Amino acid sequence: MREVGEAMGPIVQALKKNRLAVIGAGILSVLVFIAVFAPYLAPRDPVELNLAERLSSPSWDHLMGTDAVGRDTLSRIIYGTRVSLMIAVVVTMIEVLLGMIVGMTAGYLGKAVDEILMRIVDVLLAFPGIILALALVGMLGPSLTNLVIALAAVGWVRYARIVRGSILSVKEERFVESARAIGCGNLRIATRHILLNIVTPIIVLATLSMGTTIISIAALSFLGLGAQPPMAEWGNMLNEGKPFMEKAPHLMIFPGLMIMITVLAFNFLGDGLRDVMDPRLKEKVEV
Amino acid sequence: MTEDMVQFIARRLAISIVVMFGTVLLAFFLLSLAPGNAAENILRAERLNDPRLGEVEIFMEKHGLNNTMLKQLGQWFYMLGHGNLGTSFRTNEPVTEEFWARFPATFELAAASMVIACLIAIPIGVLSAVKRNSLLDHGSRIFALWGVSMPNFWMGLLLILIFGVKLGWLPTFGYGGMDHLVLPTVTLAIGMSAILIRLQRTSILEVLNANYVRTARAKGLSERVVIGKHAFRNTLIPMVTVIGIQFAHLLAGVVIVEQIFAWPGIGHFLVDSINAQDYPVVQGFVLMIALFFVICNLLVDVLYAYLDPRIRYERGR
Numbered sequence: 001m002r003e004v005g006e007a008m009g010p011i012v013q014a015l016k017k018n019r020l021a022v023i024g025a026g027i028l029s030v031l032v033f034i035a036v037f038a039p040y041l042a043p044r045d046p047v048e049l050n051l052a053e054r055l056s057s058p059s060w061d062h063l064m065g066t067d068a069v070g071r072d073t074l075s076r077i078i079y080g081t082r083v084s085l086m087i088a089v090v091v092t093m094i095e096v097l098l099g100m101i102v103g104m105t106a107g108y109l110g111k112a113v114d115e116i117l118m119r120i121v122d123v124l125l126a127f128p129g130i131i132l133a134l135a136l137v138g139m140l141g142p143s144l145t146n147l148v149i150a151l152a153a154v155g156w157v158r159y160a161r162i163v164r165g166s167i168l169s170v171k172e173e174r175f176v177e178s179a180r181a182i183g184c185g186n187l188r189i190a191t192r193h194i195l196l197n198i199v200t201p202i203i204v205l206a207t208l209s210m211g212t213t214i215i216s217i218a219a220l221s222f223l224g225l226g227a228q229p230p231m232a233e234w235g236n237m238l239n240e241g242k243p244f245m246e247k248a249p250h251l252m253i254f255p256g257l258m259i260m261i262t263v264l265a266f267n268f269l270g271d272g273l274r275d276v277m278d279p280r281l282k283e284k285v286e287v
Numbered sequence: 288m289t290e291d292m293v294q295f296i297a298r299r300l301a302i303s304i305v306v307m308f309g310t311v312l313l314a315f316f317l318l319s320l321a322p323g324n325a326a327e328n329i330l331r332a333e334r335l336n337d338p339r340l341g342e343v344e345i346f347m348e349k350h351g352l353n354n355t356m357l358k359q360l361g362q363w364f365y366m367l368g369h370g371n372l373g374t375s376f377r378t379n380e381p382v383t384e385e386f387w388a389r390f391p392a393t394f395e396l397a398a399a400s401m402v403i404a405c406l407i408a409i410p411i412g413v414l415s416a417v418k419r420n421s422l423l424d425h426g427s428r429i430f431a432l433w434g435v436s437m438p439n440f441w442m443g444l445l446l447i448l449i450f451g452v453k454l455g456w457l458p459t460f461g462y463g464g465m466d467h468l469v470l471p472t473v474t475l476a477i478g479m480s481a482i483l484i485r486l487q488r489t490s491i492l493e494v495l496n497a498n499y500v501r502t503a504r505a506k507g508l509s510e511r512v513v514i515g516k517h518a519f520r521n522t523l524i525p526m527v528t529v530i531g532i533q534f535a536h537l538l539a540g541v542v543i544v545e546q547i548f549a550w551p552g553i554g555h556f557l558v559d560s561i562n563a564q565d566y567p568v569v570q571g572f573v574l575m576i577a578l579f580f581v582i583c584n585l586l587v588d589v590l591y592a593y594l595d596p597r598i599r600y601e602r603g604r
Contacts, residue, residue: 020432122302123309126584127577128539131557135573138561139320215438219543222440223558238444245444246452256441264436271432 011200014276021272027265035082042075046232055248065250067240076232077254083233084262087148088213092206094152099159100202104194106160107167108186118164124157130216137225147226151216155209162205166198200277208270211263218259234259295592303585307578314574315363318566319356372571377563382571386553392462393545393552397537399468400475401530407480409526412487417514419492427484434481439540443474443547460549471548475541479533486529490522497521528591535583539576 015021034041043063050070058065064073106117124132136150170176171194179189218235220226227233229240234255241251327343347353354362366373372382415424450470451459458467494500495518503517504510542554549555553572560568 119305119309122306123313126306126310126581127313127573128536128580131539131542131573131576134542134557134561135317135569136320138569139317139566141321211436218438219440223543223546225561235440238441242444245448249448249452252444252448256438256444259438259441260433260436263438264432267432267436 011276015272018272018275020268024265024268024272027261028269031081031085031262031265034078035085038078038082042078044072044075046075046079047071047230055244057248058250064254065248067251068244073250073254076237077258079232080234080237080255080258083227083231084214084217087144087217088210091148091151091155091213092210095155096159096202096206098152098156100163102156103160103163104167107164107171121157121160124154129154130219133216134220134225137220142225142228144227147217147220151213155213158205158209159202162201163198166201167194170194170197204270204273204277207266207273211266211270214259214263214266292592296589299585299588303581306581310574310577310581311367314570315360317570317573321566372574373567375565375568377560377565377568382567385556385568386572386575389551389553389556392550393538393541393554396468396471396475396541396545396550396552397534399472400479400537401534403472403476404479404483405530407476408483409487412484413491413514413519415484416488416491416495431481431485434477437478439474439478440543440547442477443471443544446470446474447547462551471544471550474544475537479537482533483530487522487526490525491518494518494521524591524594528587531583531587531590535580538579
């Protein structure tokens, strides 16, 4: 992994010059801080009921008000950060792992294996992602675990494509040939020489798709197919707040705002990463 | 039609057929993911208490749930061959009829959203390319980043809150006249226009460097004619293809928006069917949406090859 660190060095330097990327990274560090230290930051227990204070508007006592059963919205928002970020990271990790395994197998072995695996990828890409995820959760039954399974089962294909493409382009390069010439085995070539070259596109794609993943988690939970009550999850909170829109609009505003800010931060950082890592694209776009 | 083109279309068609076949298989296996005994779950949901002893067996027999996997797969293909996607557990109507009954409402919403999105995106995109790095350009960049980061269900809820609940100007749910169409359309159009604005801007910037634009300028044509006649027209091909692909995405994206606005389209019915464990509907609707997607992409590819002969060879895999 030391090589990866070295490869990332100049990228981090270049990123620092991109204003939006810096803002994105800044917001994300705050969000990660909130997620990690949620139990210390939250003023109340996120699932503690308090029927005496139902649907109260934001006040000094409850900075973001309370919901229909008197739970403190701020505390739920804070714990919700934890759920969204953690689930999104877990989904992305499974996607990357699956995508690497399939993409490397297809790209490295080629021929019939490649043909079959890529047709499977084509089929999965033919489905609109959110619809397939929706159907999968619908069939498996609504729960957070099934949500992770459904999103990962749909999302890995893009990584497989990228990994396969990178492998195909890198396979015939001279350094791979020389590695083979000095007697490196298939596995060693794959892990040490090729892996290094596919890390950057994977990081860009992972950052850019984190936003989409977070929206999907919230969307499916909003439909009642992901996080189940009483868990504090942003999409779930929007769903629970919807019937009280008129009396307690704060239940509608804060969770949505958090989703938007988080997605925006990932998109800022992802756009910056893409510009830095693929300068040709930037030249083409900015002319 | 040149020989290359026939070859290109034949190749795309072959791939599409393989993909459709895979889609049909995948839709079949979706059903086997359902946990527990589907028959028991459905009967319980219908009666609100445990089904009697014989009932589950009768139900399973009736819907062919007792057969082996291979036989069920055979039946699935046989049914599809006859344009039959099974019967809804809930309404006892054929799934295809349920689909086509709701498709027009969804199509109406998606088409209206796409029109609004283009009306917003094309002029703003062209202007921000022409006046690059102006205030308008920066503003449109921020709008685009915000638009793609905004979850459409939250957008919908906010619009309901502002224009329905607080101001009382527009109806917030259901299907009816033009006024019912406004809020769901705007909800979908904002996200879509965010994507299209950037694309239109990039396409114009690309053609502005082309030789024919330089020639047009050298001839002393006004900037208005150069942009409007020479530059803009040449961005139409990439725009049309992206709009085609995005339209298919839009049809899929309406699912949640339909749910929020109680719009009686396929997305709304699909979510209701998931909640009611009406598996044939879930399976059939997902298959129909995916097939629609594949056909849209195929049409776009063919159209693209037809309109722009330069790209044909590179795009064939």
